[in-house]
Amino acid sequence: MTMTWDDVIALAERLPETEVSTSYRTPALKVAGKSFARLRTEAEGGLMLFCGLDEKAALLASGDPAYFTTPHYDGHGAILVHLDLVDPQQLRELLTDAWRSKAPARLST
Template sequence: MKDLDELALALPEATKDVDDGRPTYAVHGKFFCFHRSARPDAVDPETDERLTDVLVFRVADAGEKEAILQDDRGVFFTTPHWNGYNAVLLRIPDLANIDREELQDLVAGAWLTRVQKRIAKAWLAEQGIDEVR
């Protein structure tokens, strides 16, 4: 979570709000990643307890969502609540199964779905990337 916090807040105009100990990262008042509260649609398959450790990351579109969900490690998932919504879920303990560079790409991709185009374009240029999502 420390890496997530550092990477998210390093992005231009990104903010962090904490509600009941759960962070929400946003830009221009729109979330791009957050630690969601326990919901009935995400339960531990062994205990049937609601999961309290789920992060939500926005993604660019349904195609990107499907590609991420195909990851062989099984760390990314979705639930019926998120059908038709461009986001993937990840349990906090599974952050250990992705490296910092992959987390950075995930966070930056989520941020790009919400940031203003001119800011995205400037940031991408600084990174040596020509195209805006």
């Protein structure tokens, strides 16, 4: 199943106080005004999700072609995801983790 931005929104809408917005003039998801996911431009490709550096390293080391990075994100806790390659359940987990990393404590407990 190929995931789309609309699928990402549908998954995120289950997370409290998630809003569809923009970041760097591209579609984004925010919680409490903080971005946790951003659809990169068509030329750039991929969905950016915030994650821990350890999780990023593990995803890249897995060899799964759904995950990638660029030099721009070196040293940053963000992973890039090919929506046409990612497993929907894995995307749901990564999206929830990204949301949790930005959500106020009152929401993520």
